[in-house]
Amino acid sequence: xxxxxxxxxxxxxxxxxxxxxxxxxxxxxxxxxxxxxxxxxxxxxxxxxxxxxxxxxxxxxxxxxxxxxxxxxxxxxxxxxxxxxxxxxxxxxxxxxxxxxxxxxxxxxxxxxxxxxxxxxxxxxxxxxxxxxxxxxxxxxxxxxxxxxxxxxxxxxxxxxxxxxxxxxxxxxxxxxxxxxxxxxxxxxxxxxxxxxxxxxxxxxxxxxxxxxxxxxxxxxxxxxxxxxxxxxxxxxxxxxxxxxxxxxxxxxxxxxxxxxxxxxxxxxxxxxxxxxxxxxxxxxxxxxxxxxxxxxxxxxxxxxxxxxxxxxxxxxxxxxxxxxxxxxxxxxxxxxxxxxxxxxxxxxxxxxxxxxxxxxxxxxxxxxxxxxxxxxxxxxxxxxxxxxxxxxxxxxxxxxxxxxxxxxxxxxxxxxxxxxxxxxxxxxxxxxxxxxxxxxxxxxxxxxxxxxxxxxxxxxxxxxxxxxxxxxxxxxxxxxxxxxxxx
Numbered sequence: 024x025x026x027x028x029x030x031x032x033x034x035x036x037x038x039x040x041x042x043x044x045x046x047x048x049x050x051x052x053x054x055x056x057x058x059x060x061x062x063x064x065x066x067x068x069x070x071x072x073x074x075x076x077x078x079x080x081x082x083x084x085x086x087x088x089x090x091x092x093x094x095x096x097x098x099x100x101x102x103x104x105x106x107x108x109x110x111x112x113x114x115x116x117x118x119x120x121x122x123x124x125x126x127x128x129x130x131x132x133x134x135x136x137x138x139x140x141x142x143x144x145x146x147x148x149x150x151x152x153x154x155x156x157x158x159x160x161x162x163x164x165x166x167x168x169x170x171x172x173x174x175x176x177x178x179x180x181x182x183x184x185x186x187x188x189x190x191x192x193x194x195x196x197x198x199x200x201x202x203x204x205x206x207x208x209x210x211x212x213x214x215x216x217x218x219x220x221x222x223x224x225x226x227x228x229x230x231x232x233x234x235x236x237x238x239x240x241x242x243x244x245x246x247x248x249x250x251x252x253x254x255x256x257x258x259x260x261x262x263x264x265x266x267x268x269x270x271x272x273x274x275x276x277x278x279x280x281x282x283x284x285x286x287x288x289x290x291x292x293x294x295x296x297x298x299x300x301x302x303x304x305x306x307x308x309x310x311x312x313x314x315x316x317x318x319x320x321x322x323x324x325x326x327x328x329x330x331x332x333x334x335x336x337x338x339x340x341x342x343x344x345x346x347x348x349x350x351x352x353x354x355x356x357x358x359x360x361x362x363x364x365x366x367x368x369x370x371x372x373x374x375x376x377x378x379x380x381x382x383x384x385x386x387x388x389x390x391x392x393x394x395x396x397x398x399x400x401x402x403x404x405x406x407x408x409x410x411x412x413x414x415x416x417x418x419x420x421x422x423x424x425x426x427x428x429x430x431x432x433x434x435x436x437x438x439x440x441x442x443x444x445x446x447x448x449x450x451x452x453x454x455x456x457x458x459x460x461x462x463x464x465x466x467x468x469x470x471x472x473x474x475x476x477x478x479x480x481x482x483x484x485x486x487x488x489x490x491x492x493x494x495x496x497x498x499x500x501x502x503x504x505x506x507x508x509x510x511x
Contacts, residue, residue: 146183146191150176153195159284160198161232161245161252202229207271212243213253224252225271231280231288233267240264242281242288255288303446304453307421311414311457318410318465321403325472328400332365332479340486343371347493352378366396370483371490378494385494389487396483400476404469411465418458425451 154173173191176183183191205227212234214220222234224243232243232252241259243252258264259279269275281287301308339362346355352375359372373392377385429447438444 143183146188147177150183150191153191153198157194157198159245160201160229161226161243198229204228210252213251215239215241215254215256223271225267225278227278227280230282230284233271233278235268235271240267242291244285244288255291257291259291300453301457303449304457305421305424305450307417307424307450307454308457311417311421311454311461314410314414314417315461315465318407318414318461318468321407321410322465322468322472325403325407328402329472329475329479334362334365336367336482336486339368340371340489343490344493347490366400366479367483367486370396370487374487374490374494382491382495385491386487389491393480393483393487397476397480400479404472404476407465407469407472411462411469414462414465415458418455418462421454421458422451425449425454 150173154177157173173194176187176191205225207223207225209221210224211219212222212224214222214236220236222236225231225233225235227233232245234241234243234252234254239258241257241264242255244255245252259267263279266275266277266279270278301312339358342358343355346352346358355375356372359368359375362368370389370392374385374389377388380388425447427447428450429444432444432447
């Protein structure tokens with residue numbers, strides 16, 4: 024079609040271009056030629072038109088054919104599009120389901136992360152606790168590898184895994200097993216002079232550790248940092264040392280143990296001896312100690328005096344009673360002379376010397392003999408009572424002087440440091456304690472000695488009255504028998 028149009032356009036151009044040339048020629052020829060040319064062109068155009076129409080028909084057929092194909096293709100595409108839309112809708116549903124599932128998984132993951140974080144924190148806290156427990160153990164310090172592992176877990180340098188948890192459990196079980204062991208072994212300790220020395224070591228679980236060397240026996244404390252055992256600066260009392268030695272030798276099943284895991288042993292270290300306490304009491308302590316010494320001498324002397332004069336008074340009086348009934352007064356005197364150092368025989372002997380006298384005179388003689396025996400028996404007792412009364416007064420005096428010193432320190436240095444005031448308070452308390460500690464036993468001894476003397480005096484008076492009654496009864500019987508004999 025385009026080709027035909029170009030041909031017509033070319034002919035027109037030729038015609039209009041040749042027009043000026045043929046203007047001078049015969050118009051007729053020109054018109055004929057033009058007509059012929061036009062006819063030719065028209066024929067040619069018709070041919071071309073027919074060809075174009077044929078070509079257009081073919082094209083139309085092709086277009087029709089292609090239109091059907093296109094319609095079928097469009098129908099197929101629409102069907103495919105519909106299917107794709109259905110697939111998209113299905114995929115959108117799946118995506119929504121997956122989104123919901125994703126949210127659920129995110130929630131579960133967050134919960135799992137929270138649980139894992141909490142579990143990791145718990146494991147780290149337990150690792151820290153196990154490290155502290157193992158460091159304080161007297162039985163078996165941790166191996167370096169296990170200790171490094173626990174420290175790394177506790178310090179959050181490493182996320183704990185199952186292998187770490189198993190190792191922590193093994194370390195904990197090991198400590199539990201060792202905490203129930205009691206064993207004696209040889210080892211190296213740091214002695215009280217700060218030097219290493221070999222010693223026999225007694226380990227009682229995680230509670231108590233004791234040692235024994237050739238020179239001494241004492242308790243040990245554990246240093247968590249170095250893992251070594253140190254001897255306490257103070258030795259335990261002698262009885263406690265003997266129990267430890269007997270237990271280590273297998274001679275005894277009893278052994279002292281510190282169930283406070285070192286608290287009682289530390290208190291033992293800071294416990295002051297009696298001499299150290301006395302030295303903190305100030306100058307008032309020495310008069311109190313002098314009273315104590317003097318009182319002990321009096322108590323010892325009086326106790327020995329009373330013990331040396333004890334004898335079987337009831338048996339002695341039964342024999343005297345039988346002899347008096349029989350009127351054998353000379354035999355009575357011999358019996359009294361056999362116990363001449365005892366007060367009661369001397370009193371009875373004095374009564375026998377006066378048995379021929381009237382009753383009143385005999386009683387006076389016996390009372391005089393009893394009064395003569397009383398002063399030696401009561402000797403130093405009043406002094407002992409006075410010492411028992413002075414001792415707490417001296418303690419009170421020490422309390423006053425100590426409090427005066429305390430107030431003087433407060434006036435000078437204030438109350439900022441309580442340790443500055445402890446000197447005067449210690450002096451007050453120590454003197455009070457010593458005064459009461461001296462006065463109480465002396466007062467008890469004074470009461471006991473007084474009671475013993477009063478008992479002996481009462482016994483002499485009772486037996487003296489019995490002698491008077493027996494003597495007069497015996498003398499009346501003899502006089503009655505003599506009168507009957509005279510009447511016969």
